[in-house]
Each structure stands twice: as structure tokens, then as C-alpha cells.
Amino acid sequence: MPDIALPRPIARILDLPAADYVVRLALASPFLISGIVKLLDFGGAAGEVAGLGLQPAAPVAADVIAAQLGGSVLFLTRRYCWLGAGILAVFTALATLVAHPFWAFDGPDRGRQTATFFEHVAIVGGLAAAAMTVHGARPGR
Secondary structure (H helix, E strand, O other): OOOOOOOHHHHHHHHOOOHHHHHHHHHHHHHHHHHHHHHHOHHHHHHHHHHOOOOOHHHHHHHHHHHHHHHHHHHOOOOOHHHHHHHHHHHHHHHHHHHOOHHHOOHHHHHHHHHHHHHHHHHHHHHHHHHHHHOOOOOOO
């Protein structure tokens, strides 16, 4: 099937020097915000972790904050975008398995948990796609 040319306005937007950074910032924003909120309310972060059954809560909460903030900072660089994407993707996969086990729910809760689970799967895919783009990979080629 032949390639379809991008409409000129879309091509111009995609060619903007900061376009890839804005996309990565959008993908990193939930991690950045969550990490900052957890850092500012460490007791709440430890309580959230303990509520998921993870112990010892304080060191796990510290690891979560480090992954969210450190991964985001690396993801926003060009040189270490791949590493930041990997940190955030692994964190997201593990957190999703722990916090959104849709298979353990029934009724409407199962539907909500399933949707959230697969939204997080999509974030992992977005992180990978952004890292591939920054590092010059062209998916499907």
C-alpha cells in the first residue's frame, strides 16, 4: 500500500524543533506530578504503598518517588530518553499489576479496573514509541 502524504499543517507541527519534547513532557507529566505530590506528602505516599500491601512502606514509597522523578528527568533528555522510558515503563507495568488487578474484581469494578489497566498498557507503549522516535528508530520500516 502506498504511503499517504501527511497534510502540510501536520507535517509542519511534527517538524517543530520542540515537538518531540512537548510530546515527552505530556507523557511524563503524570509521573512528574505524582512524584512531586508524593515527595511533598511522604507520609501519604507511604500510606498509599502500605494500602497496597507493600512493606516496608517508607522505602518502597521512596523507590516509587525516585522512579517517577528520576525516570521522568531522564525521559526528558535526548541522550538518556531510552533509560527514562525504560524506568517509567517498568514502574508502570509493576504498579499496574499491583494496583489494578482487574481479574480480581467483579461487576462494574472489573470494568473500571480493566480500563485503567489497559490505559497503563497504552502509556507503556507511548513511552516506548517516544524513545524510539528520539533515538531515530522508525517503527514498521
